[in-house]
Amino acid sequence: MIWNEHHECMGREQLASLQGERLRQMVERIYFNVPFYRQKLQEMGIEPGDVRTVDDLRKLPFTTKQDLRDNYPFGLFAVPQSDVVRFHASSGTTGKSTVVGYTHNDILMWSEVVARSLTMAGVTKHDIIQVAYGYGLFTGGLGLHYGAEKVGASVIPISGGNTMKQLQLLEDFGSTAIACTPSYAAFLGESIRDAKLDPSKIKLKAGIFGAEPWTEQMRTEIQQLLGIKAYDIYGLSEVIGPGVSMECSFQKGMHIFEDHFIPEIINPETGEVLPYGELGELVFTAVTKEALPLLRYRTRDLTRLHVDRCECGRTLVRMEKCVGRSDDMLIIRGVNVFPSQVESVLLEMSETRPHYLLVVDRQNNLDTLEIQVEVEDQFFSDEVKVLEGLRKRISGNLTSILGLHASVRLVEPGTIERSQGKAQRVVDKRKLS
Amino acid sequence: MIIKQLSVFLENRAGRLTELTGILYDNDINISAFSIADTTDFGILRVITGKPELAEKVLKEQGFAVKITDVIGMVMPNKPGGLHKALQLLTDNGISIEYMYAFASGDGRATAVIRTDTPQKAIEVLQLHKMELLKTGDVYQV
Ligand SMILES: [Zn+2]
Numbered sequence: 129m130i131w132n133e134h135h136e137c138m139g140r141e142q143l144a145s146l147q148g149e150r151l152r153q154m155v156e157r158i159y160f161n162v163p164f165y166r167q168k169l170q171e172m173g174i175e176p177g178d179v180r181t182v183d184d185l186r187k188l189p190f191t192t193k194q195d196l197r198d199n200y201p202f203g204l205f206a207v208p209q210s211d212v213v214r215f216h217a218s219s220g221t222t223g224k225s226t227v228v229g230y231t232h233n234d235i236l237m238w239s240e241v242v243a244r245s246l247t248m249a250g251v252t253k254h255d256i257i258q259v260a261y262g263y264g265l266f267t268g269g270l271g272l273h274y275g276a277e278k279v280g281a282s283v284i285p286i287s288g289g290n291t292m293k294q295l296q297l298l299e300d301f302g303s304t305a306i307a308c309t310p311s312y313a314a315f316l317g318e319s320i321r322d323a324k325l326d327p328s329k330i331k332l333k334a335g336i337f338g339a340e341p342w343t344e345q346m347r348t349e350i351q352q353l354l355g356i357k358a359y360d361i362y363g364l365s366e367v368i369g370p371g372v373s374m375e376c377s378f379q380k381g382m383h384i385f386e387d388h389f390i391p392e393i394i395n396p397e398t399g400e401v402l403p404y405g406e407l408g409e410l411v412f413t414a415v416t417k418e419a420l421p422l423l424r425y426r427t428r429d430l431t432r433l434h435v436d437r438c439e440c441g442r443t444l445v446r447m448e449k450c451v452g453r454s455d456d457m458l459i460i461r462g463v464n465v466f467p468s469q470v471e472s473v474l475l476e477m478s479e480t481r482p483h484y485l486l487v488v489d490r491q492n493n494l495d496t497l498e499i500q501v502e503v504e505d506q507f508f509s510d511e512v513k514v515l516e517g518l519r520k521r522i523s524g525n526l527t528s529i530l531g532l533h534a535s536v537r538l539v540e541p542g543t544i545e546r547s548q549g550k551a552q553r554v555v556d557k558r559k560l561s
Numbered sequence: 562m563i564i565k566q567l568s569v570f571l572e573n574r575a576g577r578l579t580e581l582t583g584i585l586y587d588n589d590i591n592i593s594a595f596s597i598a599d600t601t602d603f604g605i606l607r608v609i610t611g612k613p614e615l616a617e618k619v620l621k622e623q624g625f626a627v628k629i630t631d632v633i634g635m636v637m638p639n640k641p642g643g644l645h646k647a648l649q650l651l652t653d654n655g656i657s658i659e660y661m662y663a664f665a666s667g668d669g670r671a672t673a674v675i676r677t678d679t680p681q682k683a684i685e686v687l688q689l690h691k692m693e694l695l696k697t698g699d700v701y702q703v
Binding site for chain 1: 566568570571572598599600602603605607624625626627628630659660676
């Protein structure tokens with residue numbers, strides 16, 4: 129099922145011309161309504177009339193999270209406050225939160241893309257959907273809520289937490305779909321198992337999970353625990369919220385709703401636009417947004433885009449699951465390395481998340497990479513050959529994933545420094561000297 | 562006949578072993594026998610003690626990676642051929658040894674601590690040939 133066949137299956141050329149027209153209008157709007165952008169464009173010698181096709185996008189300036197912080201709270205809004213019908217905000221881990229605003233039309237557009245997303249997961253008006261994302265300043269709850277109503281599904285706005293209530297409604301209402309974070313889905317599944325609920329009373333068939341990174345192993349685990357098909361949804365509040373992209377039933381990446389969000393992949397170091405298939409930082413231009421239209425917003429998420437035709441019939445590009453954050457990228461002997469790659473290798477080899485640290489150094493003018501891994505109970509054997517075998521296996525797996533030799537040192541539990549519960553992942557000694 | 566051996570993961574860092582023996586001392590835990598298997602980066606300390614569960618608990622609390630491993634203690638006369646005869650028995654019965662270490666007890670006898678994947682079978686073979694085995698209760702005396 130496809131919610132909006134016209135826009136989701138549009139020919140690529142036709143799509144490009146629609147994007148070009150929408151981009152032209154957007155640049156005009158921000159040029160005249162957002163002083164920040166007018167100044168930036170003027171500095172670069174660009175006038176609204178210079179933007180005619182979607183290919184002109186690469187001439188335009190980027191917007192960063194810092195720009196949003198510098199213009200906190202409403203400095204980048206393109207409409208008067210009287211036209212704003214809703215705010216959301218992300219809790220910043222550092223400094224001020226990021227505030228986003230929506231006009232009435234923005235809410236309609238958001239509902240539309242979430243409706244498309246839910247349709248990809250097979251949700252229809254015959255479904256009962258439990259929206260277990262948090263409602264509030266976070267975009268998850270209300271974003272899914274409006275989209276589910278647009279589809280015509282019966283929405284249970286239960287919000288996050290309160291697991292006993294979640295289980296009770298799953299049973300009593302016979303919810304057929306659930307939307308929440310993947311970690312909460314796994315927790316719910318374990319709770320169902322532990323509470324020994326009658327599996328025949330759980331009618332769930334689809335789960336729409338996002339807002340945090342998750343692995344294929346987690347998908348398998350959640351699918352088994354809940355007896356559902358688990359779908360990945362992607363979004364970020366600066367662009368709109370959940371519903372920027374979503375997996376179809378073929379699950380070969382997430383289709384980006386390009387008629388609203390134009391994606392680019394750039395080299396995070398140089399800003400240069402990279403071709404399809406190459407790994408780089410994902411950038412979005414939300415061409416139809418009214419309240420907060422961000423030009424080339426740098427998500428800091430690293431991924432690849434694929435444009436080859438999907439079996440579902442949609443022509444929209446697909447983005448891979450993000451492999452990490454551009455802020456975390458290390459360049460070691462010319463190879464791009466992300467701590468998340470190390471984490472995924474280690475996660476595949478153990479049941480629990482191990483503590484690890486990347487130590488980058490330079491010896492005889494050559495970069496070296498050592499991965500320290502804490503030996504916790506799941507890894508510990510009292511036989512040297514088993515531990516040595518483990519060390520070599522980790523090293524071999526890392527070397528093949530990273531494309532770079534990584535030596536592994538096994539260290540005692542608790543030796544890798546933790547700050548405020550969050551572990552430090554990288555020590556780059558090259559910068560110290 | 563199965564003896565509970567304490568195994569601890571240790572990084573090769575100066576003073577680390579001393580910290581560990583200090584913790585055991587503070588908790589009044591005696592070390593009856595021990596060995597260290599080491600590589601360039603890390604070592605595995607193996608300890609025979611009268612209080613393996615307590616030792617496991619206090620070391621875990623201090624953040625060590627610890628596990629209890631089943632081993633057997635083979636008591637032999639401390640004279641030429643004593644060890645050889647015992648090992649020959651195990652080899653003849655297809656029992657492979659992952660690791661072992663031995664100590665003399667001063668009364669004309671010696672004890673070999675043996676780690677094998679098939680401890681029950683080893684015990685049967687040794688008992689069948691009237692070999693003396695270390696019992697849990699004996700650990701306090703060795
Ligand atoms: Zn598809």
